[in-house]
Each structure stands twice: as C-alpha cells, then as structure tokens.
Amino acid sequence: MSTKMSAIHDKIGQFPREMEDESIYIMREVAAQFDRPALLFSGGKDSITLVRLAQKAFFPGKIPFPLVHIDTGHNFPETIEFRDWLAKEAGAELIVRYVQDSIDQGKAKEESGKYASRNVLQTVTLLDTIEEFKFDACIGGARRDEEKARAKERIFSVRDDFGQWDAKRQRPELFDMLNGRISVGENVRVFPISNWTELDVWNYIKEEKMEIPSIYFAHQRQVIQRDGMLWADSEHLNKEADEIPYETTVRFRTVGDMTCTAAVSSHAVDIDVIIEEILSAEISERGARIDDKRSEAAMEKRKQQGYF
Amino acid sequence: MDILRIATAGSVDDGKSTLIGRLLYETNSITKDKIEALESASKRKGLNFLDLSLLTDGLIAEREQGITIDVAHIYFSTPTRKYIIADTPGHIEYTRNMVTGASNAKVSLILVDARQGIVEQTARHLSIASLLRIPKVIICVNKMDLVQYQESKFNEIQSKLSELVAKTTFQGQTVSYLPISSLFGQNITKKSDEMPWFTGNTLLQELENFKFAETLAKAPARFPVQFVIRPMTEAYHDYRGYAGKISSGTFKVGDEIRVLPTGQTSTIATIEKFENSLDQAIAGESIVMTLSNDIDISRGNSIVLASETNVPSLKDFSAHVCWLDHQALSAGKTYLLQHGIHTTKAKITQITERLDVTQQTSTTEVGQLNLNEIGKISLRTAQAISADIYAENPSNGSFILIDEFSNSTVGVGFVD
Numbered sequence: 170m171s172t173k174m175s176a177i178h179d180k181i182g183q184f185p186r187e188m189e190d191e192s193i194y195i196m197r198e199v200a201a202q203f204d205r206p207a208l209l210f211s212g213g214k215d216s217i218t219l220v221r222l223a224q225k226a227f228f229p230g231k232i233p234f235p236l237v238h239i240d241t242g243h244n245f246p247e248t249i250e251f252r253d254w255l256a257k258e259a260g261a262e263l264i265v266r267y268v269q270d271s272i273d274q275g276k277a278k279e280e281s282g283k284y285a286s287r288n289v290l291q292t293v294t295l296l297d298t299i300e301e302f303k304f305d306a307c308i309g310g311a312r313r314d315e316e317k318a319r320a321k322e323r324i325f326s327v328r329d330d331f332g333q334w335d336a337k338r339q340r341p342e343l344f345d346m347l348n349g350r351i352s353v354g355e356n357v358r359v360f361p362i363s364n365w366t367e368l369d370v371w372n373y374i375k376e377e378k379m380e381i382p383s384i385y386f387a388h389q390r391q392v393i394q395r396d397g398m399l400w401a402d403s404e405h406l407n408k409e410a411d412e413i414p415y416e417t418t419v420r421f422r423t424v425g426d427m428t429c430t431a432a433v434s435s436h437a438v439d440i441d442v443i444i445e446e447i448l449s450a451e452i453s454e455r456g457a458r459i460d461d462k463r464s465e466a467a468m469e470k471r472k473q474q475g476y477f
Numbered sequence: 478m479d480i481l482r483i484a485t486a487g488s489v490d491d492g493k494s495t496l497i498g499r500l501l502y503e504t505n506s507i508t509k510d511k512i513e514a515l516e517s518a519s520k521r522k523g524l525n526f527l528d529l530s531l532l533t534d535g536l537i538a539e540r541e542q543g544i545t546i547d548v549a550h551i552y553f554s555t556p557t558r559k560y561i562i563a564d565t566p567g568h569i570e571y572t573r574n575m576v577t578g579a580s581n582a583k584v585s586l587i588l589v590d591a592r593q594g595i596v597e598q599t600a601r602h603l604s605i606a607s608l609l610r611i612p613k614v615i616i617c618v619n620k621m622d623l624v625q626y627q628e629s630k631f632n633e634i635q636s637k638l639s640e641l642v643a644k645t646t647f648q649g650q651t652v653s654y655l656p657i658s659s660l661f662g663q664n665i666t667k668k669s670d671e672m673p674w675f676t677g678n679t680l681l682q683e684l685e686n687f688k689f690a691e692t693l694a695k696a697p698a699r700f701p702v703q704f705v706i707r708p709m710t711e712a713y714h715d716y717r718g719y720a721g722k723i724s725s726g727t728f729k730v731g732d733e734i735r736v737l738p739t740g741q742t743s744t745i746a747t748i749e750k751f752e753n754s755l756d757q758a759i760a761g762e763s764i765v766m767t768l769s770n771d772i773d774i775s776r777g778n779s780i781v782l783a784s785e786t787n788v789p790s791l792k793d794f795s796a797h798v799c800w801l802d803h804q805a806l807s808a809g810k811t812y813l814l815q816h817g818i819h820t821t822k823a824k825i826t827q828i829t830e831r832l833d834v835t836q837q838t839s840t841t842e843v844g845q846l847n848l849n850e851i852g853k854i855s856l857r858t859a860q861a862i863s864a865d866i867y868a869e870n871p872s873n874g875s876f877i878l879i880d881e882f883s884n885s886t887v888g889v890g891f892v893d
Contacts, residue, residue, distance in 0.1 A: 183478045185559045193763040194722040197704045198818065201776055225751040226763070229716060230708040313550045320549040340886045341577040341801050345722070346815055346877050350884035364561060366552050 184372035188365055189222065194345065195324060195361040196226035196308070200233050202349035203306040203357070207264070209295075210236040210256075212248035213424040214381055215310030218362060218370055220259055221379055223308075235262035237307070239294050241287040242269045243405045243426040251382040266298045283395075283407045286428040296331070299356060306349065308359045314366045324363050330354040368447060375440045385443065387420045387435045398431035422447070479690060480559045484582035484611070486575055486602040491590045492619045496659040497551055497564055498529025500680070503666040506553035507532065529659075548578040557685050562586075572849040573801040576605060576889060580875070583689050585611045586680075591624045591656070594634045595641060597835045603645040604834035608797060608851065608891065610871045612692075614642075614652045615683050622658040626671040631656040644837050647868070655680055693760040697865065698726030699873045700780040701817045706765060718749065718765040719774055724817060725872045726782075728766070729757040733783035736774055737863040738790060742783050743768040760872065777819035779863035789873070790861045795829070795893045797867075798846065798854050802880065802887035805845040806854070812887070813879040814858055822859040823878070829853045853893070867891035 199206045208223060210216045223232045236256055240249070256263035268290050271277040277293040280286060299307065313320045323339050325347050340348055349357055362370070374381060391402040391414040400406060402414040405428050419432035420443075437443045485493050501507050507515075511532070519528040551562040563578030565571075579585060585606040589599055606614050616638055624630045635654045642652050655664055656675050663669035666681040678686070706718040728734075732745045748755045749765045758764045766780070774780075781788055800806050806825065814823035828843040830853040839853075846852045867874030868891075878888035 183554075183556075185478045185480050187480050187761055190722060190761055190763040194703070197720055197763075201704050201818070226720070227704075227706060228749075228751050228765075229710075229713050229718075230706045314552045320551065341573060341889075343577055343580040343877055343886070343889045344872075344875050345581070346817065346875075348815060348877065348879055348884070348886045350813075350879060352884060364550065364552070366554075366559075368554075369559075 184369060184376050188362075188369055189225075189373070191345070191364065192222045192361040193226040195347065195359065196223050198347050198349065199306050199308060199359050199361075200227070202347070205302065205304050206234040206306040206308065206359075207237045207302065207304045208232070208234055208261075208308040209310075210238045210252065210263075211310070211424070212238070212244065212252045212382060213310065214370055214374060214385065215312065215362060217255065217379065217381060218365075218373060219308060219310050220255060220261070221373075221377060222361060223261075224259055232259060232261045234308075235264050237264045237266070237298060237302075237304075239291045239298065240265050240267050241291050241426050242267060243287050243403075243428050245382070245384055245401075245421075245424065245427055247382045247384045248424055251380075255380070264298070264302070266294055266301075268294045270294070271297065281407075283409055285407055286426055288426055288429045304356060305351065306357045306359050308361060310362060311360045312365050312367070312370075313363050322360060322363065324360055325349050326358045326360065327351060328356055328358060334358075368444070371440065371444050371447060375444065382424065384421045384424060386439070387418050387437050389416055390419050390432065391416055392419060392432055399434065401427050401430070401432055403427045478554075478558060480561060481584065481684060481687065481689075482561045482563065482582045483584045483586055483684070484563045484565060484575070484579035484606075485586045486565055486579070486588070486598075486605075491588045491593075492530075492659045493564065493588050494530030494532070495528075496586075496588065496617065496619065496657070496665070497562055498532040499659045499662055499665050500562075501532060501551070501553050502527075502529055503662060504553050504555060504681070526660075548574050555681075555685065560684065572601065572605070573799065575602070576609070576799045576801070579605060579609050579611060580889070582609075582611055584613045584615060584684065584687060587614060587616045589616060589618050589634060589638070591618050591620045591630060591634065595637055599638075600641055600645070600835040600837070603641060604832075604837065605799075605851075607645045607647055607650065608799075608834075610647065610650075610868060612650055612689060613687055614646075614650065615680065616652065616654050617657045617680065618654065619657050619659055621656045621663060621669075621672065622661050626656075626658075626663075626669075628672070628674040631672075631675070653677070653683055655683070693725055693872060694727050696725035696760065696870050696872065697785065698728055698732075698782045699724045699863070699865070699870070700728060700766065701819065701863075702774055702776055702778045702780065703818050704776060705774065716767070717771065718767050719780070720763075720765045721818075722763045723758055723760050725760045725870055727757055727759045728780075728782075730755075734768070734780050735783045735785070735788065736772065737779040737781060737788060738861050739773070739778065741772045741774075743770050743772055745769075779817075779819070781863070789863045789865050791858070791864055791892065792861045793826075793855070793857050795853060795855045796876075796890040797832075797851065797893060798878070798888045798890045799851045800846045800848055800888050802885060803848050804880070804887070805847045806852075806878075806888060807845040808854075811881065813881055814856070814862070814876050814890075815879060816862040816864050816876040817873070819860075819862060820879075821862065823856050824858075825854055825856050827855040829855060854890075856890075864892045866893065 268287050271294045277290040323342050392399045393412040393414050420435040518531050549564045553560050565575040565578035587602045657664040664679050700723050702719045703721040735742050746769045747767045748758050808828050811824045830839045831843045832839045832851045865873045874892045876890045877886050880887045
C-alpha cells in the first residue's frame with residue numbers, strides 16, 4: 170500500500186463524536202430560543218445529516234419543527250422521492266414551496282442561456298416562505314469548509330428583513346454561548362454542522378448507517394461534457410447543438426439542482442469507496458457546483474442577497 | 478479521534494495566513510482545484526511563488542485591502558486528531574475578534590516577526606491567552622529566512638519573550654518557542670534543514686503531542702438543563718428527560734444530584750444518548766438525564782452532585798470583561814447576562830479597573846470601558862447564576878452581556 174493510500178485508510182470511519190454532541194446542543198438551543206423554527210431540507214447529504222441530528226436531539230420526543238423544502242422544479246426525481254420517504258420515516262411535518270409559483274407570480278424571472286439555473290431564484294421563494302410561516306429561525310446544512318465566505322459564517326447568523334447577511338455586523342460568538350435574540354422582522358439562519366468537514370459528514374453517514382439518495386452512488390446516466398465537467402442531461406438543461414448526450418457511469422458528490430450540479434465519473438457503489446474517493450479526490454466539493462464558478466466572490470455576493 | 482482547537486494571532490504582515498496555508502499544504506489538506514486557483518491568483522498578483530495566504534483571506538473587503546478582518550475557521554486533520562483553527566486578525570481595533578476566536582481554543586499560536594521581535598501586539602496576545610486560561614501557547618518566531626536562520630537572533634528574541642511570558646503566564650500553562658519560516662516550510666511539519674541548531678519539535682509535533690482531555694472530565698460536575706423532553710406519547714406517557722450538554726465533570730447513573738437554584742435533590746435514574754443507555758457521561762457530551770423522582774426542573778436550571786458542599790450561586794460578584802461593542806460599557810447600566818444557556822438581567826454596579834494588556838498595568842477610577850478594552854467590573858444579577866470562578870473551572874465561569882435594545886452581544890465576562 171502506498172503512503173497516500175495508508176493515510177487515506179487512517180481517516181476512514183474516524184468521526185469525531187464531539188462534533189455530534191456540539192450539533193445536538195445547537196439543535197436544542199434552536200428549539201428553546203425560537204418560537205417558530207424550521208429545518209431547511211434540500212435532500213442532500215448535509216440536510217439529511219441535520220434531520221438525523223434533530224431526531225437524536227429530541228428523542229424519544231418528535232422533532233419539534235417542520236422540514237421545509239424549496240422545490241426549484243429542477244430537482245433530481247430521486248431526491249424528491251427520498252425527501253418524502255425521510256419526512257415520513259422521521260415523523261416530521263414537511264412543508265414544500267415551489268420556485269415555479271414565484272415565477273408565475275412574477276416575483277422571480279427565469280434565467281436564459283445555456284447556464285440558466287434556478288439556484289439564485291430560490292432565494293425569492295425562501296424569503297416568501299419565511300414570511301408566510303413567520304419562521305424566526307431556519308436551520309441549514311452549510312459547512313464552513315465548503316467555501317471561503319462560509320468560513321466566516323456564525324452558527325447563529327442574524328439576517329435582516331430582506332434576509333441579508335452583513336459580514337461586518339455579525340455577532341461575536343464566544344465559547345458555546347448562542348445569542349438568538351432578534352427584533353421583529355429579523356430572523357436567524359442556524360448552521361449546526363458549521364464545524365464539520367465533508368469527510369466528517371460521510372464518516373457520520375457511514376457510522377450511523379444512514380440512508381441517502383441513490384444518486385450519490387455510481388449509476389448509468391445521460392450526460393454532456395461542458396467546461397471540463399459532466400452535466401446531467403435533462404429537459405431543464407439548455408444544450409447547444411454540439412453538446413450531444415451520452416451514457417456513462419457517474420455519481421454526484423453534492424446534490425443541488427440538475428442544472429447546477431456536475432457529476433463525477435465514478436464506480437463507487439458503496440460508502441467506503443465514496444470515502445476513499447473523497448480522500449484521494451483531486452477536486453474539492455464545491456468545485457462541482459457550477460454556480461460558484463461564476464466568480465471568485467460568487468458565494469459571498471449571493472449570501473449578501475439573502476441566499477442560504 | 479479528538480478535536481484540538483487552535484487560535485492564531487499575530488500582527489499585520491507577520492505571515493499568519495501564510496503559516497496556516499503552509500500547514501494545510503503540508504498536511505495534504507488542499508485539493509488540486511484549490512491549488513490551481515491559488516496558482517492563478519498568485520500569478521495575477523505578479524508573484525512567482527504560491528501565495529498560500531490566499532487560502533484563508535476570504536472576504537471581498539479583505540482581498541481589496543489585503544488584510545484579514547474577521548474570524549475564519551479552517552479545518553484539517555491528521556490520523557491523530559481533527560484540528561480547527563480560528564484565524565483571527567491581529568489589528569489593534571479587532572481585538573474583540575481575537576478574544577472571540579480564542580474563546581474555544583486549547584492552543585494559542587502566536588507569531589513574532591524575526592526581524593522585529595516583540596511588538597505591542599505580542600504582549601496583548603499573551604495577556605489575552607492567559608485571561609482566557611488557554612493551557613498551551615506556541616510562539617512561532619517566523620520569517621527566520623529573512624535573518625539568515627541565525628541561532629543568535631532566535632535566542633535573543635526567545636530570551637526577551639521569556640521575560641514577558643513570566644509576567645503573563647499562570648500555573649498550568651505551557652509555553653514553547655519555535656524558529657520557523659512559513660514561506661519556505663521550515664519547522665512547520667518537517668524539521669528545518671536550514672536550522673540544524675534547533676533540536677525542539679516542529680509545529681505539527683507540538684500540536685500532535687499536546688494532551689488536554691482529562692482536565693475537563695475531572696472538573697466539578699455541571700449539567701445545565703437546556704430542554705425538557707416530554708413526548709407524552711403512549712410509549713412514553715410519563716417520560717420526563719432533561720436534555721443538555723455537560724459543561725464539566727462526570728455524571729454517573731445512581732449519583733445523588735442537586736438542582737440549582739432550587740436546591741431540590743434526586744438520583745440519576747438513566748443517562749441516555751438517543752437509543753443508548755450509558756453508565757456515565759463526561760464533559761462535552763450531549764445527553765438526556767432522567768431522575769428517580771418527579772421534581773420541578775426547567776431550562777436554565779443546573780444539575781450538580783449533591784455531595785458538593787460549596788455549590789456555585791452568584792448574585793453580587795466581580796468579573797473581568799472584554800468589551801466588544803462600539804457603544805461603551807458604563808457603570809449603572811443594565812444588560813442581559815447569558816451564562817451558558819441561562820439568561821437574566823444584570824446591572825453593572827461599578828467599573829473598578831481598566832487593564833493595559835500591553836504593559837500589564839491597570840488604572841482605577843474608570844468611567845467606562847470602550848470597544849476592545851479589558852477591565853474589572855462589579856455586577857448584580859436579578860437571578861442567581863450557577864457560575865464557577867473562571868480560573869478554577871473555565872467551562873462554567875464565563876458569560877456574555879447582551880444589549881437589551883440592539884440584542885447584540887456586547888461583552889464577554891470571566892468570573893473572578
């Protein structure tokens with residue numbers, strides 16, 4: 170075994186349990202400090218992890234807040250199917266709101282061109298949903314290791330009336346004390362797995378034997394090549410004439426919309442192989458998110474505008 | 478696998494971001510696409526080497542000004558442990574960020590520029606590390622390449638540093654000194670070939686060898702109740718579980734306990750973690766505790782061992798505070814005090830001292846404390862808080878002050 174491979178094996182299945190304790194503590198603070206919290210559920214592995222943590226935090230009671238999904242209409246069907254199954258399994262209330270409705274109401278405008286996606290549009294629907302249900306805290310699965318602007322995000326991140334984030338006005342967070350006090354109109358985004366890395370999430374899923382959507386594992390799929398990445402073919406993808414779909418074996422490292430998540434060539438059919446792949450990966454996780462490639466400061470700009 | 482939290486501190490331009498970048502680079506924590514992004518960003522800046530500092534300088538404003546303005550969290554791991562670095566800015570006006578970043582740290586990493594030696598910020602950082610009772614300080618004398626890797630230069634700086642450390646340190650704190658070059662990777666994860674005269678550890682060895690886990694489990698047992706779980710379902714009809722994270726010490730099934738502030742006593746019936754029942758649980762664990770009899774416990778109450786005779790209960794006390802807000806702290810003002818998860822009103826009765834952390838001196842007769850200032854105050858709370866003296870049990874001895882109108886966290890306190 171090469172040194173690199175042995176270094177890889179050292180890290181498999183090494184989930185620091187302290188991370189779970191901290192995240193459960195945060196879940197309980199949310200339930201105690203806010204009147205109407207919600208868990209923003211995308212169907213991706215990070216939000217599946219959140220559901221698991223919420224189940225554990227309140228066991229043998231039920232999760233004391235609803236799961237909220239902002240459906241862009243461009244989701245993978247496997248994700249939607251999994252979402253419905255998990256909500257039922259966890260005995261949690263599921264609220265779904267649709268980006269299509271925001272477009273139909275003229276509140277959001279569909280993007281055009283070959284890079285069109287609904288990723289930015291979901292902010293509009295999310296803010297409307299927060300207002301509709303008067304949510305004062307929204308739990309999300311963002312991690313600080315994902316991206317540079319996220320590395321500075323607080324665990325309790327206060328947003329103004331317009332859902333905006335101001336890096337300079339963030340509250341200091343000292344020790345493990347979380348201050349969730351807000352004024353009318355403000356709300357808080359809560360990130361219980363802030364300190365987890367991608368590897369922590371996968372090791373946790375493995376140790377906990379959690380179910381995840383099938384598209385995380387290798388499968389046959391029609392794809393096109395664009396900008397050195399594999400894009401899943403679908404009715405929502407605006408293809409150019411020379412972009413001819415072909416079938417190959419791929420999996421997804423991250424699950425967003427079909428129009429903004431790139432697939433990777435992979436034969437990983439179980440979680441051990443996935444973890445090995447991540448450890449020896451040559452591309453970081455957000456590198457497979459086409460939306461972040463738009464510019465170096467793409468994420469920070471979207472966050473200022475109220476993106477999750 | 479455990480987690481070691483590190484706070485980094487330094488002055489402007491002493492190469493802190495480069496040091497962290499180097500640590501990530503040499504522990505294989507950077508993926509190929511990030512290295513490529515670094516290469517192209519370095520080229521755009523007209524550099525002919527990899528600018529590792531660009532890995533952590535994240536925000537747009539920072540890129541514009543070339544400085545770090547907020548606490549950033551950086552992650553890497555070795556087969557031994559997971560590391561979390563809170564990278565905090567070294568500017569005088571951002572001391573509040575340093576205190577924030579260091580509040581969870583077990584190791585403080587302080588950088589000194591080999592050409593400049595000790596500067597005002599070095600003393601500030603050492604004092605803050607001691608105020609926060611950080612058990613281990615590693616002082617890296619960086620940019621040794623710019624002083625031709627001279628042993629005499631390092632020795633000279635180290636001896637001045639030791640004099641300063643003698644004034645700031647406390648019993649139980651260990652301090653080590655390393656000559657390094659972040660730019661050229663000397664003594665970061667590999668022994669320096671340029672400084673064979675240095676026989677001590679590399680920075681990574683210092684981090685890997687540091688042990689700290691036992692201290693917390695041996696501290697007095699403190700369990701703040703965060704949330705009461707009452708499923709009221711068929712299967713759990715009369716179930717009443719007290720959920721929370723043990724802040725210090727150890728609790729065992731069968732232990733006699735006392736609830737603060739009510740003083741009621743009971744016995745631990747079960748300690749649960751999801752579907753598992755445990756015999757005992759230690760500091761840091763999020764658990765659910767059930768008791769042998771029904772007593773009235775609500776969020777904010779604290780559970781301690783009944784055998785403890787000197788239970789913490791404070792209403793009139795003094796504390797050190799670091800002020801974090803633009804609006805100054807003034808005596809006579811009322812704030813919300815949050816100790817762990819328990820919040821109550823508090824009145825600042827007196828500001829007794831202001832500390833000059835760069836000179837280790839203090840002044841009395843203080844009217845107010847401004848942003849980034851550290852002082853000593855007397856305060857009175859509406860309800861008693863179950864806090865320990867910070868120096869004796871740091872995990873149960875700190876609190877934050879919240880402005881009642883802006884809801885901002887405006888100060889952090891350490892019970893004296």
